[in-house]
Amino acid sequence: TYVVAPAPALRLTTTIEWPHPLIGRQSGSYDITPEAFARDLAPARTFGFVREAEALRARGLAQGADLDSTLILSDDGLVGGELRWPDEFVRHKAGDILGDLALMGGRVEAHIVASKPSHQGNIALARWLRRTGQRIGGVAMDIGRILDVIPHRYPFLLVDRIIEVEGTTRIVGIKNVTINEPFFQGHFPGHPIMPGVLIIEAMAQVGGMLLLGTIEDPDQKVVYFMSLDNVKFRRPVLPGDQLRCELEMLQNRGRTCRMKGVAYVDGNIVAEAEMMARVVDR
Known part of the structure; x- marks a missing residue:
């Protein structure tokens, strides 16, 4: 779910939850500036599970995945490499939101609170923000x-x-x-x-x-x-x-x-x- 409130600049508050010992429930809040993005979000890698890797490759996906760009998880830990932060997973999800919002082609001045976000949900949010921004006298929340x-x-x-x-x-x-x-x-x-x-x-x-x-x-x-x-x-x-x-x-x-x-x-x-x-x- 997503909640949006006006703010003087873009701020993301993100929460994720996975039944995995390295993830569990993670939350983070980030004031989005070029410096903060480069420091706090850009280095956070995408993640996936060993049991899904072969199926993805068979479909022609994840061909460029390696330990520099991807965290590979077994059922109880990390396959090779180390975490850059203990909460690297939620940082990556916050970066996903930012990347999907960039499709709007404009700046967002809002505090966005996202619980268990997904690419599908992020894109729906971006479309809603765009429609609301274009509507004269539009509602803040329907x-x-x-x-x-x-x-x-x-x-x-x-x-x-x-x-x-x-x-x-x-x-x-x-x-x-x-x-x-x-x-x-x-x-x-x-x-x-x-x-x-x-x-x-x-x-x-x-x-x-x-x-x-x-x-x-x-x-x-x-x-x-x-x-x-x-x-x-x-x-x-x-x-x-x-x-x-x-x-x-x-x-x-x-x-x-x-x-x-x-x-x-x-x-x-x-x-x-x-x-x-x-x-x-x-």
Whole structure:
């Protein structure tokens, strides 16, 4: 999976996992500059397994592979040579992402968090970035990206689009409120009003997108909200309204943060709150 957030320069955070004693689970974050690429990523070699080598050569592939350019792995170790870094494997995968993004033909200013990346996934990411960059007023994250990041699903997914992301400090999300929402059946019959706690929940989910976008392995994490302060409800939210949730990061201490959220309908404030949240493993 991939998560992309705007940033002043390109930064890659990559995580891989293989059931091999030399690989296991590896993660790394890299600020991409020409100097850092040459030092930290370019020397990292591709890797493969002995059991796959003959099949590849029979298909006319891997003809130029040698120990200077390729790490050959047995079931329990390395066949010849030495690792240039203990985490050479994840460094190579980060280099793969960079190489595939180069197909876009332009500079990327973003923090890309990739979990178990592949060439197929990298190319799909590059195409998505290119489409988004060409779209005037395009969304920062569509519903597909949202589903990749937060665990919520129907009937409790309360964010449809992320339309603005400012690094790790601010995010804006949209919830389209329709009469088909299941909570309107009981709140209230003949007088449908969106429950205030669900307005807060919508803000919390947008804030969760911001928080999970700053950490490694977001697909392995979930956000627990710890407290709510200064909660105020200003106006009712009705079927047909579009709820705009703006979240600002007030304080971020690793896995714990404090955010201020304001929800609007047609430019009018409908609710606001300060929230404290923590990221935990699923």
